[in-house]
Amino acid sequence: DGGITQSPKYLFRKEGQNVTLSCEQNLNHDAMYWYRQDPGQGLRLIYYSQIVNDFQKGDIAEGYSVSREKKESFPLTVTSAQKNPTAFYLCASRPPQGRAEAFFGQGTRLTVV
Amino acid sequence: AQSVAQPEDQVNVAEGNPLTVKCTYSVSGNPYLFWYVQYPNRGLQFLLKYITGDNLVKGSYGFEAEFNKSQTSFHLKKPSALVSDSALYFCAVRDRSDSNYQLIWGAGTKLIIKP
Numbered sequence: 001d002g003g004i005t006q007s008p009k010y011l012f013r014k015e016g017q018n019v020t021l022s023c024e025q026n027l028n029h030d031a032m033y034w035y036r037q038d039p040g041q042g043l044r045l046i047y048y049s050q051i052v053n054d055f056q057k058g059d060i061a062e063g064y065s066v067s068r069e070k071k072e073s074f075p076l077t078v079t080s081a082q083k084n085p086t087a088f089y090l091c092a093s094r095p096p097q098g099r100a101e102a103f104f105g106q107g108t109r110l111t112v113v
Numbered sequence: 114a115q116s117v118a119q120p121e122d123q124v125n126v127a128e129g130n131p132l133t134v135k136c137t138y139s140v141s142g143n144p145y146l147f148w149y150v151q152y153p154n155r156g157l158q159f160l161l162k163y164i165t166g167d168n169l170v171k172g173s174y175g176f177e178a179e180f181n182k183s184q185t186s187f188h189l190k191k192p193s194a195l196v197s198d199s200a201l202y203f204c205a206v207r208d209r210s211d212s213n214y215q216l217i218w219g220a221g222t223k224l225i226i227k228p
Contacts, residue, residue: 006156031214040122042203042218043157050213090156098207098214099145099164104156 003027006091006105012113013078013085021076021108023091029103030096032074036060037088037107046089049074078110086112115140117206119219126194126226134189134222136204145207146187147216148178150200157203163187174198194226 004025013019025032031050035043045058049068063082068074074093078085088109092102117138126132138144145164149157161172168180178189189202204219 004156040220042117042220043216045215048213048215056213088154092157094214098209098211099162101147101159101162102157102216103159104149106156107154109154 004091004093004103004105006089006108008108009106011108011110013110015112016080018077018079019110021078021089021091021110023074023076023105024072025074025091025093025103025105026072027093027095027103028071029093030071031094032068033092033094033102034058034064034066034074034076035090035092037090043090046076085110115206115208115217117204117217117219119202119204119222121222122220123223123225126224128196128226128228129193132191132194132198132224132226134202134204134224136187136189136219138185138187138204138206138217140185140206140208140217142208142210143182145209146178146180147205147207148172148176148187148189149203149205150174151203151221152200160189160202196226196228199224199226 007022033048034046047066049055065077091105094102147162148160151157163170163180171177201221203221205216
């Protein structure tokens with residue numbers, strides 16, 4: 001089945017540690033996105049990538065980093081510089097047409113302990 | 114500034130009654146409009162979209178939405194609610210002139226369907 005796979009589903013991190021969230025897609029989409037979701041708020045864009053080896057900061061990129069070495073993969077690293085990392089993280093991908101909807105993974109819930 | 118408003122944090126509807134989840138937007142030009150649904154601790158699922166043409170769009174699970182250009186609205190509707198429709202609903206808008214194809218999201222509306 002085609003889709004987007006995020007792993008792990010739940011992640012616990014100690015303060016001061018970096019952690020990497022995985023996002024893999026087999027939809028052959030060029031564009032991929034990382035969003036952060038907090039209770040009572042809409043989705044906020046962290047980073048996005050329109051093509052391999054290129055990515056752009058979103059609205060809340062501070063404390064996060066990404067890479068896009070392969071079309072299928074867009075991992076997100078939450079660094080120790082992110083002051084409030086506890087949140088639900090969503091990865092998405094999209095076909096190239098502007099009218100196309102985005103496809104989402106099942107999310108990773110990150111908790112800092 | 115471009116924005117999407119979902120004016121109700123929560124909507125309560127009795128099972129079998131019609132439901133409406135409201136969305137208004139402020140985007141230049143003619144936007145693409147989307148509705149997504151999210152069940153607890155899950156990713157977002159696409160419901161429907163408006164691209165062009167007929168203002169009434171039909172989507173998954175019996176949902177439909179009406180595009181109203183003069184009121185800049187895109188309200189989600191269903192004639193008869195099911196308990197299983199209880200979830201978080203997001204409206205999103207994309208400016209057709211945005212070469213980055215970014216989505217602008219509403220804050221979400223929690224829909225509760227009571228038996």
